[in-house]
Amino acid sequence: MPRRTATLLTSTLLLIALLCAGVLMSVPYAEMSPGPTVNTLAEHDGEPVVQISGHRTYPVSGHLNMTTVRVTGADYPMNLIEAISGWLSNDDQVVPRETIYPKGQSAQQVDRQNAEEFTQSQDSAKVAALRALHIPVASRVVVGTVLKGGAAEGTLHAGDVIDAVDGTPVKEPADVAKLVTKHHPGQTVEFTVTPAKGGGQRRLTVGTKAQDGRAVVGIQAAAAHSFPFTIDIKLADVGGPSAGLMFSLGIIDKLTPTDLTGGTFVAGTGTIDDDGKVGPIGGIALKAIAARDAGARFFLTPKDNCAAAAKDTPAGLRLVKVGTLDDALAALKDIREGKTGALPACPVH
Template sequence: MSEPAGIAPLTPSAVREQHARPRFPDIRPRRLRRIGWVGLAAAGAASLALAFVPSPYVVEVPGPTFDTLGETDAGPLISIEGVETYPTEGELRLLTVSLFGNPERPLTWVDVAEAYLDPSDSIIPMDAAFPPDVSVQDSNEAGRIEMQNSQAAAIAAALLHEGYPVDSDVRVAGVIDGSPAEGVLREDDRILRVNGDTAYDVWSIRESIAAVDGATSFEIERDGEPLTVEVTPLVEGDQRLVGIYPANEFEFPFEVDIQLPNVGGPSAGMMFALGIVDELTPGALTAGTQWAGTGTISALGDVGGIGGIVQKMHGAVDAGATHFLAPADNCGEVVGHVPEGLTVYAVETLDDAIAAVEAVAMNADTSGLPVCGAAPAS
């Protein structure tokens, strides 16, 4: 019987040759290589896609710095009229922190990874910077009011330090919707006492709220009538929040104007106060030294802790400062993170800050000055 056309007959020699030759010699290695490259490409594509997925973090970085003895685009940062002032020199530089990312424009994981590699950046949860129940607009408004309070308290602290009389008042600038104070306190209420303590400024109000567990008693004046109300604060971490924006209102014996556009928050208070003291006293407080610092301040001169201390120390070095004033409350974050070339002093009051600046200016022994964790060089 003849073989079908196109098919060679199967002979013994052909069978031996077929068995001697490897079966499917190239197909399996090529297939494995192809699968490997496809898997690698898929993993790369997945990683690339994940890298651009929005992250639940924001990043704090060193922000712009401003010399309280100098000028901004709006003119002199501090202007004093109606009293004699004196020339200054050197720098008393306030510091800011810039925040990258917000709920409306979240950072990608690539952005977060880059920040992780930079010692001057800090990565924090989105909810810590922007509480879910507070809009970005409300957060910015709170920062604006805090800056106004900070400036007013700084002026009061500086003038009281120099012996000038200052009359004080505190009013409710706003009430947060849905907060414990809603329906209890109203905008423009004048706050007289909190838990029995005289409400001298915003600082004193916060201290009084924090000192008492349970309901907080407010003695207020509303439309000229005295009234006592109670608010049960919302506890978040170590904070007791009633949900109001209190605002300082002081009467000063002469005009002090602070111009710092587009910066919010309370942390520049101490440096504002130092700049005012320097302008009101003969001689240059710094003797030409470049200082930077940060800290909230009360009208009575108490210095409080702030956020972003690490970023602010790096910002100080970038701006050329050699000496730094840090709130004693922030010492735990300062130790181990001081950039090279910066000497850091811990302060609790405006008096502490002035003492440190004057000691360095006079080349005095600084070994007795408070520091964070270790003694500074003399």
């Protein structure tokens, strides 16, 4: 066999061996890529994303799309070839697996946390939207979670309404921790509660334990709201809190005669709290790509994500910086009136 032929054959066999090794060799990474977008003003899987009953609604047009990031599954064994391909891609990101699936948490625990955050984001989106429209929302402080092994386990239960601590009425979830930590570890605290399972108001004595030198009872207080009419958000297979802003805007658009988008394709992202503050999210660059690929012209971007998003803005997409729900509503007013030169931009640093 000629030397050149032998060299080519050896090189080919070596390349094949390396490729096989790359396919068989799993690496501790996961891939993130642009996910689907969903118009909060339209239907998804055959039913409206935002459903309102018990209050007048108005026709809507255009798009207010929430955006997502697609990730490889917790049990997916990414191989070396896939990792290299992802690193070389402009539209994908390869990150350490622990970034998405932290050590010590099972895939089921991560999914459950994402589902809880998604549910909480829907609740805050409703509150923020109604407050923006000056529609009263009743709220109360409840036991959100009882920690296993905590002092309150067996005495307080998730959903119990916390009326007072040591006789002092509570108005916000943070009030509970402030009142409890006035005690020394080992002392008792009196909770006045209305049980979630029914029955009249009760006074319950709960012991405390030490945590970081402070007294705790082992609960997480939360806010529960009562809405004056029904607002349902129907969207399966989505987790996390990042759609809060777009849900709020979708609700407002349906409850007001003003067509918020003026028929324009607007997408966006951002968490939202009860007071309408917009918070940062992960995967901003991938969500911007998803928005552009879906046809969006404008992308509502949390102000704390602006610097990262502006580094590589997809062609044809205009980033609009927002820090609150009011900022987003003002930006939509400028968009539908054609005053796009006034839109707050994400500056490139």
